[in-house]
Amino acid sequence: MIKNSLQAKELAVILSVSKSKAGQIIRELNKELEDEGYIAIRGRIPVQLARKKFPYHDLSDERIMEELKKVNEQHL
Structure with a gap:
């Protein structure tokens, strides 16, 4: 699945910055x-x-999906 937009929590993980x-x-x-x-x-x-x-x-789409999987696994 390809993401068309990014939310703050996703951008924070990808850029290695705080959510704020x-x-x-x-x-x-x-x-x-x-x-x-x-x-x-x-x-x-x-x-x-x-x-x-x-x-x-x-x-890249692959990197975005990879990082989002990591975030979702941490919240489980």
């Missing part, structure tokens, strides 16, 4: 989207935008 920092990043990027005339979904950012803004992080 990930939320701040999402708010800033959503503001940029709205300023460009796009509709932004609160609390989420498109994966394509994350790939564009964080070119030095591995945001």
Whole structure:
């Protein structure tokens, strides 16, 4: 399954930042989207935008799914 958007908890794991920092990043990027005339979904950012803004992080579909599996296993 390919994810189209990332939530703060997912972005935090992938970027190795706190959940609050990930939320701040999402708010800033959503503001940029709205300023460009796009509709932004609160609390989420498109994966394509994350790939564009964080070119030095591995945001491949495989890596995203791998990290999310780890997070889900920790919560069980």
